[in-house]
Amino acid sequence: MAWRELKKRLSEFLEIPGDVMLDLPRIVMVGNLQIFIENHHGILEYTPELVRINVSGGELQINGSGLILRNILPDEICVEGEVKTVTFVR
Structure with missing residues (x-):
């Protein structure tokens, strides 16, 4: 079993949110005017x-x-x- 799958099952068993246990970002959009990104790892590029x-x-x-x-x-x-x-790129 892969480490990520094990962490996912453990978070479900312990009822811990997946974003916390799996180091996933939490993205909240307010219309098309604001985006809140939690659990990020820094800014790569910024322009208007x-x-x-x-x-x-x-x-x-x-x-x-x-x-x-x-x-x-x-x-x-x-x-x-x-x-x-908004695009997620791997």
Whole structure:
């Protein structure tokens, strides 16, 4: 059994959220105006049209216009602006 599968089963058994146990990002969108990303591993690129964020298993790409980084905390990033697409890239 793979390590990731074992962690998944353990999190289900212990009723621990998968994002905590499996080091997964939690992404919350508020319309197309705000995105909160928890459990990130840093910013890879930032422009007003593109924000690339390192997350477990790949990267999150946010495309839009007027994008700004509202909060940059060790465990959370808030991106604001007109969000057009959100893509998870492995």
